[in-house]
Amino acid sequence: MELAQVRLLVSDFPACYRFYADVLGLKPQSGSQEGPYEKFSPATGAAGIALQDRSMMAEVLGELGDTATGHRSLVVLRVDDLDGYCERIAERGAVIVHGPAQLTDRMRVAHLKDPEGNLVELQEWQLLVG
Template sequence: MPALTQVRLLVDDFAGCHRFYRQVIGLMPRFGEVCGPYDEFETGSTQLALFQRRLMAAAIGSSEAPATTRDDRTVVVIGVDNVDAAHARLSAHGVSFVAPPTNRRDWRIRTAHLRDPDGNLVELWSALT
């Protein structure tokens, strides 16, 4: 059976995103390539990777970087022990949230939503108790 091994975000601000996922979110980088063009973060059985958008365009033979859109097409979902504690910690780091901690009873989780330095939507979640 095929296995999902990695989600790769194509970013323009590699250094900003690397710092965000490492220092603010607290994920451990695999290679420590702060300036890029590529790094992976350990997240359990699947990795979150960052890759410079223009280099991915070159890798697939595109003459231009892929067009970006203002509409969200993906969400980076990160499980945490306590959404409220994570919200407080990230807010102290200057992170602005697009949605505060909210009970999602239909989903049976509590979530908070923010954006990384490249504008990707990030969801923090923990189980409702």
């Protein structure tokens, strides 16, 4: 088994598309800015993030509402330079809600939300010296 992608069900597809492409800088697969589906890939790594219009999945399953309540996901992205990346995405409109801060002895994190309120965690792993 392998992870193919994390898919987020969103209500405002264009706003979320712009966030993942323009603010976070992930590469869209097809450029489908209006939806109903798009996959984004980081510069490195195999797994990606996909957006899917929430109403499309509601039709398929007949059980999801048009809007989510509470935190329904946490997208985790690893970056090499957490402080620098946070500065760059803040210049492009991201609002960092926590950090950058040390989380463990080997990891620093920062958190932000996409336009739908999905949490995004940025991680920077540090080598242990000793």
